Amino acid sequence: MLQNLTPVLVLLAVLVGIAFALKWARRRLPGAAGHSGPPMQLLSQLSLGPQxxxxxxxxxxxxxxxxxxxxxxxxxxxxxxxMKMPADLPESPIATPASGFAARLAQLTQPPKPHA
Structure with a gap:
């Protein structure tokens, strides 16, 4: 009975090893786990409630x-x-506590200043 069970255990161990190897490779290899769409950056967030x-x-x-x-x-x-990002804003704006969601939204919705 034990002789019939040994190949099954070896196969199971190999499959578990392959699963761990794929999981490791997915985290380590560039482009394998990330999204392939356009770059995204979180600008700010505002909590409205617990969820x-x-x-x-x-x-x-x-x-x-x-x-x-x-x-x-x-x-x-x-x-x-x-909304389309204005051209005069830096390429990667960083949100700080002083420039939270309300300040950022006000900045993006202001009409453009006339050039002198």
């Missing part, structure tokens, strides 16, 4: 940058607003 947030994200690079305002809840992510 609800409003999040602003920058999607894309260069002239194709878009700012998304997302409503995030446990069961869904909804696009609340989408």
């Amino acid at each position: 609800q947030r409003v999040v602003t994200m920058q999607i894309g690079q260069g002239e194709d940058r878009v700012c998304l305002v997302l409503g995030v809840s446990p069961g869904s992510v909804n696009t609340l607003h989408q």
